[in-house]
Each structure stands twice: as structure tokens, then as C-alpha cells.
Amino acid sequence: MTAEAAATVRTTCPYCGVGCGVLASRAADGTVSVAGDPDHPANAGRLCSKGAALAETLSLEGRLLHPLIEGRRTGWDDALDLVARRFGELIAVHGPDSVAFYVSGQLLTEDYYVANKLMKGFIGSANIDTNSRLCMASSVAGHRRAFGSDTVPGCYEDLELADLVVLVGSNLAWCHPVLFQRLSAARAARGTKVVVVDPRATATCEIADLHLPLVSGSDVALFNGLLAHLHARDAIDHAWIEAHASGYQAALDTAQSMPLADIARITGLGEADILRFYELFAATAKTVTVYSQGVNQSSAGTDKVSAIINCHLATGRIGKPGAGPFSVTGQPNAMGGREVGGLANMLAAHMDIENASHRHIVQSFWQSPGIAARPGLKAIDMFRAVADGRIKAIWIMATNPVDSLPEADLVRAALRQCPFVVVSDIERHTDTTALAHVLLPSLAWGEKDGTVTNSERCISRQRPFLPAPGEARADWWQLAEVARRMGFGSHFRYSGPAAIFAEHARLSYIANAGTRDFDIGAYADADGAAYDALEPFHWPRSLEDYTASRQRRFFADGRFYTPDRRGRFVPTPWRQPATAVSAAWPLILNTGRIRDQWHTMTRSAKSARLMRHLAEPFVEIHPDDATRLGLASAHLAEITSAHGSVVARLLLTTRQLPGRVFVPMHWTDHFASRARVDSLVGAHLDPVSGQPELKHTPVQIRPFPAAWYGFALCCRRPVFRSEYWAVAKAKGGWRAELAGLRAPADWTETAHALLAGNGKQDGLDVLAYFDRSTGQHRFAAFEDDRLTGALFVSPEPVAVARDFIADQLDATFSAHTERFRLLAGRAPAGRPDAGPIVCACFEVGRTRILEAIRGGGGASVEAVGAATSAGTNCGSCRAEIGELIHAACLAKAG
Numbered sequence: 091m092t093a094e095a096a097a098t099v100r101t102t103c104p105y106c107g108v109g110c111g112v113l114a115s116r117a118a119d120g121t122v123s124v125a126g127d128p129d130h131p132a133n134a135g136r137l138c139s140k141g142a143a144l145a146e147t148l149s150l151e152g153r154l155l156h157p158l159i160e161g162r163r164t165g166w167d168d169a170l171d172l173v174a175r176r177f178g179e180l181i182a183v184h185g186p187d188s189v190a191f192y193v194s195g196q197l198l199t200e201d202y203y204v205a206n207k208l209m210k211g212f213i214g215s216a217n218i219d220t221n222s223r224l225c226m227a228s229s230v231a232g233h234r235r236a237f238g239s240d241t242v243p244g245c246y247e248d249l250e251l252a253d254l255v256v257l258v259g260s261n262l263a264w265c266h267p268v269l270f271q272r273l274s275a276a277r278a279a280r281g282t283k284v285v286v287v288d289p290r291a292t293a294t295c296e297i298a299d300l301h302l303p304l305v306s307g308s309d310v311a312l313f314n315g316l317l318a319h320l321h322a323r324d325a326i327d328h329a330w331i332e333a334h335a336s337g338y339q340a341a342l343d344t345a346q347s348m349p350l351a352d353i354a355r356i357t358g359l360g361e362a363d364i365l366r367f368y369e370l371f372a373a374t375a376k377t378v379t380v381y382s383q384g385v386n387q388s389s390a391g392t393d394k395v396s397a398i399i400n401c402h403l404a405t406g407r408i409g410k411p412g413a414g415p416f417s418v419t420g421q422p423n424a425m426g427g428r429e430v431g432g433l434a435n436m437l438a439a440h441m442d443i444e445n446a447s448h449r450h451i452v453q454s455f456w457q458s459p460g461i462a463a464r465p466g467l468k469a470i471d472m473f474r475a476v477a478d479g480r481i482k483a484i485w486i487m488a489t490n491p492v493d494s495l496p497e498a499d500l501v502r503a504a505l506r507q508c509p510f511v512v513v514s515d516i517e518r519h520t521d522t523t524a525l526a527h528v529l530l531p532s533l534a535w536g537e538k539d540g541t542v543t544n545s546e547r548c549i550s551r552q553r554p555f556l557p558a559p560g561e562a563r564a565d566w567w568q569l570a571e572v573a574r575r576m577g578f579g580s581h582f583r584y585s586g587p588a589a590i591f592a593e594h595a596r597l598s599y600i601a602n603a604g605t606r607d608f609d610i611g612a613y614a615d616a617d618g619a620a621y622d623a624l625e626p627f628h629w630p631r632s633l634e635d636y637t638a639s640r641q642r643r644f645f646a647d648g649r650f651y652t653p654d655r656r657g658r659f660v661p662t663p664w665r666q667p668a669t670a671v672s673a674a675w676p677l678i679l680n681t682g683r684i685r686d687q688w689h690t691m692t693r694s695a696k697s698a699r700l701m702r703h704l705a706e707p708f709v710e711i712h713p714d715d716a717t718r719l720g721l722a723s724a725h726l727a728e729i730t731s732a733h734g735s736v737v738a739r740l741l742l743t744t745r746q747l748p749g750r751v752f753v754p755m756h757w758t759d760h761f762a763s764r765a766r767v768d769s770l771v772g773a774h775l776d777p778v779s780g781q782p783e784l785k786h787t788p789v790q791i792r793p794f795p796a797a798w799y800g801f802a803l804c805c806r807r808p809v810f811r812s813e814y815w816a817v818a819k820a821k822g823g824w825r826a827e828l829a830g831l832r833a834p835a836d837w838t839e840t841a842h843a844l845l846a847g848n849g850k851q852d853g854l855d856v857l858a859y860f861d862r863s864t865g866q867h868r869f870a871a872f873e874d875d876r877l878t879g880a881l882f883v884s885p886e887p888v889a890v891a892r893d894f895i896a897d898q899l900d901a902t903f904s905a906h907t908e909r910f911r912l913l914a915g916r917a918p919a920g921r922p923d924a925g926p927i928v929c930a931c932f933e934v935g936r937t938r939i940l941e942a943i944r945g946g947g948g949a950s951v952e953a954v955g956a957a958t959s960a961g962t963n964c965g966s967c968r969a970e971i972g973e974l975i976h977a978a979c980l981a982k983a984g
């Protein structure tokens with residue numbers, strides 16, 4: 091083996107549920123590089139912009155490296171003793187339901203398994219829930235209703251084999267980019283038809299043959315109409331239903347109760363477009379319906395899932411190559427969490443908490459003193475119980491609920507008054523760690539060792555290639571140590587993650603014999619060496635019939651996991667979202683991801699390259715709404731709901747329907763003054779899944795009355811007292827957007843203090859410019875000709891070449907003319923301005939792409955790619971390139 095090969099580790103991306111394989115290489119000097127794993131079944135060597143930037147997110151800056159009690163450094167023994175003692179005391183006095191674990195789809199399966207075992211088997215409560223509740227709980231509930239199990243029937247290959255792919259509430263291009271690449275390639279090769287059902291014209295629409303911009307919350311009406319249409323067109327597979335499913339007539343009766351005109355009114359779609367979709371679906375046997383957060387994050391999320399599955403059951407299009415309903419998960423290990431029972435209403439190994447024989451299987455296997463006999467509190471109810479004092483101690487692992495849960499300000503208040511809060515995290519400073527009594531340092535990606543399961547049931551290893559920093563330890567180890575201190579040590583004596591995985595595999599196999607979907611019994615005896623060498627594999631992998639269980643799809647034989655082994659149709663009467671617009675709250679807020687950030691940005695924001703795509707929280711609004719409300723492009727707006735308010739930059743776009751606005755989910759108090767979008771969202775839950783409605787919040791929006799705007803560049807993270815700020819990493823420093831209600835008395839003094847960073851202004855050479863006619867102030871600071879900072883201030887939004895300026899930190903400006911050019915906010919000759927980054931993979935900016943288009947090398951996205959490389963790796967920026975080409979064509983025609 092060569093030295094180079096020895097340093098390369100096969101691991102798995104820690105971001106989205108596509109679960110791409112990554113080759114991570116660590117050079118002798120510690121430098122890490124990453125590449126897509128050509129042998130991983132999910133990505134075959136591809137990576138998206140986030141995956142490709144993983145090496146840029148590994149710095150220890152901001153890491154939590156030691157246990158802390160009340161903010162003071164302590165040793166592991168003291169911290170773990172305190173956790174075990176406080177949990178034990180509270181359980182003794184108030185019972186097991188007085189404590190809770192709130193865990194995460196970021197945890198590895200082994201961590202998840204131990205957490206679930208400790209809470210459900212040994213503490214004796216089911217008060218363990220996960221942030222996956224916010225992500226795909228409605229899919230879980232919909233699967234269980236229809237299939238009798240939480241089974242994803244298909245696999246990624248189905249998107250490549252299908253003749254029609256319907257994407258519902260899924261911005262695949264930004265949220266599952268490698269899957270989007272696979273679909274795009276299949277479409278180019280074989281002409282796959284693509285229908286996008288989404289209120290927004292997202293980047294995914296670039297490959298859509300038909301986009302249905304339905305009113306949010308109306309999906310059930312659309313798919314009920316589809317079922318009725320399939321029936322009317324005689325496109326139903328009655329023989330298959332007869333043999334394999336129940337409840338068709340009741341579901342059909344409900345579906346037929348709504349005429350097409352009503353569906354058009356409710357969905358806001360034209361009848362012709364609806365019928366075009368219905369006809370496509372009816373005529374295409376090989377149809378896959380992919381759904382994601384736009385379906386799940388709804389007060390009718392489970393019914394939306396059921397309405398989709400009904401159409402697939404009715405046509406027998408399930409479990410077949412290129413046909414089936416397909417839920418894609420947001421997080422890297424949402425599926426692994428489901429497999430070990432990480433949700434409050436499930437048991438380990440896909441067993442049911444309500445099922446006495448399942449409880450007996452698990453309890454006997456664990457040899458635990460008892461087992462939780464009823465579902466615990468789901469995420470939202472869990473934090474309500476923290477707020478009202480029923481839960482007195484909570485252990486939060488690898489998640490940031492102060493930002494990510496709805497009614498986020500109430501969650502913050504609940505944790506603030508909770509008697510005992512433990513947080514295990516990799517970051518020292520998050521909005522949640524700020525409220526912890528005990529902080530436990532966990533391992534990050536690159537240090538962790540375990541497995542994850544992606545959206546197509548493929549289990550892959552995350553392998554370490556970096557040493558554990560400081561005193562950080564694995565989450566499973568922290569849990570096992572607390573279990574030992576609580577008196578359960580003999581049941582948690584694991585030598586490492588391999589032993590946990592083997593136990594998990596054994597439990598999946600016990601008393602199974604094909605009665606449960608989740609079975610990885612083939613690995614029940616996997617030792618450390620086998621675990622280390624584990625190749626990605628799709629479950630099931632049973633012990634008895636290893637070859638037969640290598641099936642890639644479920645339900646091809648028409649046998650489900652319900653008591654009678656038949657699939658279930660579920661009637662889904664349409665109902666309105668939980669809240670409606672009113673005179674006070676006239677717009678509907680939608681929330682979601684952006685291409686280059688992950689969750690609350692604790693990792694992805696460490697990459698200056700990723701921050702260059704969208705560096706500031708923004709609100710998308712239709713130009714007509716903006717005009718009506720007196721909102722101007724690039725100004726700031728305050729968005730308010732019944733629960734809170736945020737401030738964000740206005741982005742006027744026809745991608746947004748009138749009456750709707752969109753704000754990304756990522757920004758926290760760590761990166762912006764007031765942009766925690768979930769502080770706006772009400773905790774309205776799906777009654778079956780308990781998933782909150784994150785995509786339909788009535789809001790109002792008004793101009794933020796800024797007296798001045800600023801853009802700053804600093805070597806160190808700047809500190810502001812202005813009413814609005816948003817910071818982002820830049821190359822060698824930080825960039826910041828600023829605004830205030832009142833201008834400082836002395837801009838020169840303010841600029842010097844800001845640009846000095848550490849307070850020392852000696853040796854700082856500050857060039858200043860004031861334009862009396864426009865009221866603009868501009869400052870640039872140099873040390874030995876090197877640019878160390880800049881500040882641009884204006885009564886209107888600052889108009890400078892931000893991305894060029896952000897790249898100039900530490901650059902040499904010896905000539906006076908160059909310095910003044912910089913102050914003018916323009917790129918000097920010989921230092922071209924790339925413009926805002928469009929292609930993060932190859933760092934190709936807007937300016938470069940426009941040049942390629944104008945130069946004749948860019949009549950198509952492919953031609954721009956050939957000229958600039960933009961869009962030729964992950965493909966997530968292809969839609970933006972397409973928009974630029976379209977705009978250029980319009981400008982030329984005009």
C-alpha cells in the first residue's frame with residue numbers, strides 16, 4: 091500500500107440524506123482534501139458544493155474542547171457524575187417521564203442506539219425524540235399507515251429508470267444535489283419527464299417539463315384529484331389491488347368528493363395544467379413520486395404522504411424498477427435514527443412501542459429492568475413540557491433547538507428556566523449551548539466512527555481520519571458513561587462502535603423471520619475488523635437468506651408489514667392549513683434551505699467559499715407585493731408574525747408567487763442580529779406525526795427604517811452595536827452587512843474602532859473619503875500596504891463590488907490610485923471582479939459567467955460550463971446560470 095493510499099479514508103458526507111461516499115485524505119502536514127468516492131453507490135464519485143467544501147469546515151476555531159459546568163472547565167468525571175446524579179435524583183422524585191433526551195439526525199446510528207436504549211429500556215421513559223421530527227416524521231407516519239412499517243420502498247436507481255419523476259415539495263437541486271445530478275443525467279440520456287409541484291419556482295424547475303406552483307398546503311387536494319382521475323381514466327390496477335391492498339373504495343370516495351374546479355380553486359392552479367399532470371401520471375407506468383419537506387412540514391403532512399401513496403397503490407406502481415413513492419430525508423442519518431427507534435413513538439429495530447410482543451422482544455434482548463410502554467413526548471410537546479415544568483432535565487445532543495424549533499423564542503425561554511440542561515455538541519457557542527448547565531464536547535465529522543443510513547436504506551461507514559481534539563469524546567461513550575454511573579453499567583459495556591453495531595444488528599434479527607422490514611442480521615457477528623472493512627450496503631441483509639435479502643426494493647411481491655400483509659389505502663379529506671392569512675397577517679411565509687449552507691451553519695459557515703453564494707439572511711418576495719408594500723430591492727425588511735419578528739434583506743423575484751414570501755432557515759444569533767426564522771413560526775402540528783407546519787406561517791412585512799447601511803470587511807470577527815448586522819467568513823477575515831436606525835455621531839471614530847478590531851489603532855493607516863452630495867463615508871485600513879479592513883457607509887444600501895472587496899484582505903495596495911479605486915468600491919485594472927459566486931465548486935462568479943455569455947461562449951448552460959467550468963461538477967448552480975442566460979437573451983431582444 092502506498093503512503094498516499096494509506097492516508098485516504100473512505101467515509102460518508104455528514105450533510106444531506108443522499109449520503110454520498112467521500113474519500114478524505116490527510117497529508118503529513120495535516121492538510122485535508124476530499125473527493126467523491128467513485129465506488130459509493132449513492133454518488134459514484136460526485137459531490138455537491140457542500141460536500142466538496144468539507145475540508146474547509148474542519149478548523150478547531152470555535153470548537154468545544156473540554157467539558158464545562160456552568161461555563162467553567164471541568165473534567166469528564168465531574169461532568170458525567172453530575173449528569174448521572176441530577177438525572178437520577180429527578181427520576182427518583184418525579185418519575186422517569188420528568189427527564190428527556192432531544193437528539194439529532196446528525197448522530198451516528200451507534201450513538202442513537204445507545205441513547206434510545208438508555209432512555210426507553212433503562213430510564214423507562216420514551217421521552218426521547220429527535221430533530222428528525224421536524225424533517226420527515228410525516229413520511230414515517232404515512233409509511234406506517236400504508237405499509238405497516240416505516241419502509242422506503244425504492245432506491246435512487248429508480249429515479250434513473252423512471253419515465254416520469256414527480257417532485258413534490260422538494261427542491262432537489264439545492265437540498266439533495268447529487269440526486270438531482272443523477273436525475274438530470276438520466277433525463278438528458280433518456281428523456282425522463284419531470285414535474286415539479288412546489289409553490290416556489292426553485293432551482294429544481296430548471297429540469298421541469300411542468301411546474302405546478304400550487305398554494306402551500308393544497309397537495310392533498312391535488313393528489314386526491316389524481317386518484318379520482320386515475321379511476322375515471324381506467325388507469326387503476328384493480329387486479330393488483332384485489333390481491334395486495336385494502337381500503338381502495340373509501341379512499342376513492344373521499345378523492346371523488348372534490349370536483350376539478352374545486353381542486354383548481356384550492357391549489358391555485360389552472361385546470362389545464364392539473365389535467366396535463368394527471369394525464370402524464372396516468373399514462374406513465376414507470377413513475378416515481380419524490381417528496382420531501384414541502385410535504386412533511388405541514389399540519390396535514392401525513393395525509394399528504396398518504397394521498398401520494400394512494401396513487402401508487404392504486405396503480406400497483408410500487409417496489410418496481412422505476413416506480414414508487416420515494417421520501418428523501420433531509421439529514422445524513424435520519425434513517426439510522428428511525429432504525430434504532432430514535433423517535434418517541436417507535437421502538438428499536440423498527441418495532442412498535444404499542445405492540446406488547448415487540449416490547450417483550452426488545453426488553454428481553456436488552457435484559458433491561460423495564461421498557462417504556464407508551465409513546466413519549468414528541469419534539470414540540472417535549473419542549474412544551476420543559477416550559478411547564480413537567481420535564482425537569484433534558485439532554486440535547488448534536489442539535490440546536492433554540493433556532494430550529496417553531497416558536498423558537500418560547501423554546502429559548504423554556505430552556506432558560508429548565509432546572510437542568512445538558513448539551514453535547516462540537517461547538518462552544520450556539521444559541522442552545524448558551525443555556526446549558528453542563529456542556530459535553532463531542533466528536534465532529536472526521537473524528538467520529540460509526541455508521542449512517544441514507545434515504546435509500548444504504549448503510550455506510552463514517553470513518554475517522556483526524557485525531558479527537560482536546561477532550562472531545564463520542565456521544566455513545568458519553569451516554570454509556572452516564573448509564574454506568576446510573577447503575578446500568580453491565581448493559582452498556584461497549585468496547586467501541588463495532589460492538590454497538592453488532593448488537594443493533596442482532597436485535598434486528600431476533601424473532602424477525604421476515605415479519606419486520608428492518609433486518610441486518612447478516613452483521614450480527616461483525617467484529618472490529620469486519621466493521622472497519624464494512625462496505626456500503628442496502629438493507630435488508632438477513633442472516634438466513636443473505637443472497638435473497640440483497641433486494642433493492644420492498645413490496646415488489648405485494649406483501650406489506652400490516653397484520654394481513656396487505657397495503658392500506660387511507661382516505662385523505664383535504665383540510666386547510668392550521669392558520670390563514672388575515673388583515674393583520676396578509677402574507678404566507680415559507681422557510682427552507684439554501685444551496686450552500688447546512689442547518690444552523692455551525693459547520694458550513696466556516697467555509698468562506700460557501701458563504702459567498704448567499705452571505706446574508708434574505709426574504710424573497712414577488713415584485714408586485716414589494717411595490718404594494720413600499721419595499722425596495724436590496725433594502726431591509728422586518729417580517730413579523732404572531733410569534734416574533736426577523737429582519738432580512740429584500741430579494742424581489744418572480745420565483746415567488748404573489749402573497750408568499752420565503753426566508754431561509756439557517757441564520758442564528760451567531761451570524762445575524764435578528765434572523766432566527768423559526769421565531770416566526772407557530773407550533774401547529776400534524777395530528778398523526780407531530781411534525782410542525784414550517785412552511786405556512788401568516789406574516790406581515792414592512793420596511794426596516796434604516797437611517798444608514800454599511801458593508802464592512804475586517805481581519806477579525808467584528809463586534810457591532812448597530813440594530814442590524816449579519817456576518818460571514820471571508821478569505822482571511824470576515825465580511826459584514828450593517829444598518830442602523832441612527833447614524834453614529836462620528837463615523838471616523840466608529841470606523842477606526844471597527845477596523846482596528848483588537849482595539850489597538852497604532853500603526854493603522856486609514857484612508858477616508860466622504861461624499862457630501864450622497865452622504866457616503868468610505869474607509870480602508872492598511873498595515874504596511876496590506877489591506878486590513880474596509881467600511882462603506884451610505885444612507886441607501888451600499889453599492890460596491892462586495893465579492894471583489896471581500897477577496898482583497900491582505901492584498902497589497904501600494905499605489906495611491908489603487909487605494910482610491912478600492913475606496914470607490916470597484917475592481918482595479920488587473921484584478922477582475924468575479925462577482926457573487928454562482929458556482930461554488932469552481933468559484934466562478936456572476937461576472938465571469940456574464941462575460942462568457944456575452945462573449946458568445948454561453949448560449950446554453952453547457953456552453954457556459956465549457957467556457958468557465960461553472961455548473962460542471964455538482965450542477966446545483968445550473969438553474970442560476972440558466973436564469974442569467976435567459977436574462978441576457980431578454981436584454982438583447984429588448
Ligand code: SF4
Pocket residue numbers: 103104105106107108109110133136137138139140141142266267268269
Ligand atoms: Fe453531501 Fe452534497 Fe452528497 Fe448531500 S448531495 S450527501 S450534501 S455531497
